[in-house]
Amino acid sequence: MDKMMQLLKLLEKTDYIEINEFRMDFDELEFHLMPAVQQIVGKTREESIIGKEVIPSTPAVGEFVPPVHEYPGKIAEVQLGAGTRQTVYLGGQRALYRFEEPQPNPPVVTFDVFDIPMPGLPRPIREHFSDVMDHPGDWAKKAVHDFGANMVTIHLIGTGPKVMDKSPKDAAADIEEVLQAVDVPLVIGGSGDPKKDPIVLEKAAEAAEGERCLLASANLDLDYKKVAKAALDYNHAVLSWAITDVNMQKTLNRYLMKEGLKPEDIVMDPTTCALGYGIEFSVDVITRTRLAALRGDKDLQMPMSSGTTNAWGSREAWMKKDEWGPTKYRGPIWEIITGLTMMLCGVDIFMMLHPLSVQILKEIGDTFTRNYLTTKVPDISEWITQLEG
DSSP: OHHHHHHHHHHHHOSOOOOOSOOOOOSOOOOOOOHHHHHHHHHHHHEEEETTEEEESSOOOOOOOOOOOOOSOOOOEEEEOOTTSOOEEEEOOSOSSTTTSOOSSOOEEEEEEESSOOTTSOHHHHHHHTTTTTOHHHHHHHHHHTTOOSEEEEEOGGGSTTTTOOOHHHHHHHHHHHHHHOOSOEEEEOOSOTTTHHHHHHHHHHHTTTSOOEEEEEOTTSOHHHHHHHHHHHTOEEEEEOSSOHHHHHHHHHHHHHTTOOGGGEEEEOOOOOTTTTHHHHHHHHHHHHHHHHTTOGGGOSOBEEOGGGGGGSHHHHOOOGGGOOHHHHHHHHHHHHHHHHHHTTOOEEEEOOHHHHHHHHHHHHGGGSOTTTSOOOOOTTSSOOOOO
C-alpha cells in the first residue's frame, strides 16, 4: 500500500511514468484517483503533447466536403434510336462519381430477346415469357409494354451454324418483325459465330436502316471492318467488345475509328464477369477505362455496356438448393447486384433478362441524374428511436 501511495505522489509531479518489470496479483482492484491525477488524465484525453506542439486528439467538427475531382476529358454522347424509334442517349459524363457531377443521361436497361425459343433459360425467366418465345416480336412487345424496358436486345441465336443455321435473310425478317412490334431502340446481336456474324449483322443493319441501332458486336476475332461499314452505310452504332483488357479495348477502338466511325458511334463492352465469378476483374478494368477517358485518353472516351445477363451463368443464381433460398428471389438479386456494381464503375447500358431486375436497376439508374450537391438532405434524426422500458 505504501508503494502505491508513492506511485500516486509521483503522478502529481509528472505527465509520464514508465514502469519496468511490474507485476500485481489481485482478485479485485479499485482505483480512487486523487484530484491532481484526475486533472492529468482529463488533460491527456483532450490533447496529445509532442514537444512544444499541441495536437488536438479529435479534429474540429465541420461540414463534410465531398472529394470532387475535375477532369480534362469527357465521355462522348451516343444516340440510339432514330427514324420511327424513341431516342436514348448514352454517356456525356465529365466525372466518375455522381457526387462529383450529376450524370447528364441516366443509365439505360435493355431487355434480352431471342429469335428462337430458349428452353435453356432459367425457370424464373422462362415463366415470364413462355407464351411469347415463338415470336421475337411478341417477346419484345411484352418486354417493353409489360415490363418497361428502355430498349430491346434481339439476339439472332438461330443464325448460328450449330444452332438452326438461319440465313441472313431470315435474320433480317426477324429484325423487321421486332421493329414493327416496338418503337424503342434496338441492340442487334449475332450468334457468336465469328465467320457468320459480320454477314448477319450487315443484313440486319440494312433491314433497320435509319433506325440507329447498336450492332453487337465488333471484336478482334471477326471481320470488324464489315461491321463498321454496315454501321456507316445504314446509320447505326457499333458495340466494341474486348475481354477485360484495357489495351485490347484501345486497339479495337482505334481500328474502328480508322474505318470511319467516330466516338459518337461506338459503345464499349469491356466484359462483365458475374458476382462471385470474377466481378472484381470487371470492376478494375471498367474503372480504369473510365478514369483514363476522363483524364484525356481519346481512344477510350465512349460509353460502356454491361452484359449483366452473365449473372445467370452463376449456379448460385439459378440452382435449386433449399438452404440458398428460393431462386425466384435469388436469381434477380444476383443479376441486380452484378448490374449495380457495374453501374457504380461507370457503365451506361445494361443487357438484362429478368423483369424484376430490369425494374429495380432502372429505378436505381434514374437516381444517378439527380443533383445531390444541391438536393436538400432529409432529416433522419427520428428514423431510429429507443423504446422505454
